[in-house]
Amino acid sequence: MRTLLVDERGDRVVVRLHRPDARNAIDAEMVGELHQVCGLLEGDPRPLLLTGGDGVFAAGADIGELLLRGRDEALQGINSTLFERIRRLPMPTVAAVDGYALGGGAELAYACDLRVASTRAVFGNPEPNLGIIAGAGACWRLKELVGEPLAKLVLLAGHRIDAAEAKDCRLVSEVCEPAELEARAHALIDRMAKASAAALRLTKLVLDAPPQAHPAVDHLAQAVLFEDPEKHARMQKFLDKGAS
Ligand code: COA
16 A cells, blocks of 8 residues: 555554655545555454554645545545544544644544544644535534534634643543554553453444434344353353352
8 A cells, every 4th residue: 555554463453644745634545545444344353543653643635636626526525434434443443643633634533433642632623724614524523522612613713622632621532652652552452452352343333323223232232242152251251260
């Protein structure tokens, strides 16, 4: 791949956005390559660690390409379709954000299940300054993540959320020095990897189910897991430990 560095491991996949000369701006080629990563993770579900470069996560959609797009391309939802696919990946996704996550870069991070940030992280959606809306998820996801008042400050008034504020509003789960960022994101995935993969996968599915699907979807997921040999093994191990 030309715009991504992909490190495929047994228990996770690490993807680094890699267009350093364009501050990792998300162009059509990167969109295509991220779709390939989604295909990989849908076929062989593993957690995803998504990161950027030193001091920049992604500076948004590629403005040179956006300039040339018209109504038909907007209706295709090129970035929003990709980000929704990432949101629906079977296993958890973690964005590790160092530096700028702006526009589509911020929306890509918002689409992940969890975010960890360096002290240099800055989230923002300056799209109205370019004469467009943040059309790939920020207008609804950011409100869900941080609440309407702060989302409106970002989307309507160009407010940028720095690392400290991102931690305060729980947009990111932790903040660390840039040099520690990747290790902290891996540590988060290590914690997840201790759980049953099937339980993790179904927990994500149930968490993201629409309100009207509950509690039926919870019961169905539990019915699948109650019959899973791994549940028996894990529970028996716990009970045996108590008895010894
Ligand atoms: N799309 C296309 N190219 C971009 C880009 C984007 N979103 N963001 C940065 N670039 C390019 C610049 O055009 C420049 O290219 P050049 O070297 O050929 O001139 C290169 O990346 C470096 O950008 P520069 O602005 O010089 O870097 P910086 O470190 O001074 O500033 C940012 C970094 C992120 C603050 C700044 O690039 C920026 O504001 N980018 C646009 C953010 C934005 O509006 N995003 C929303 C898009 S929907």
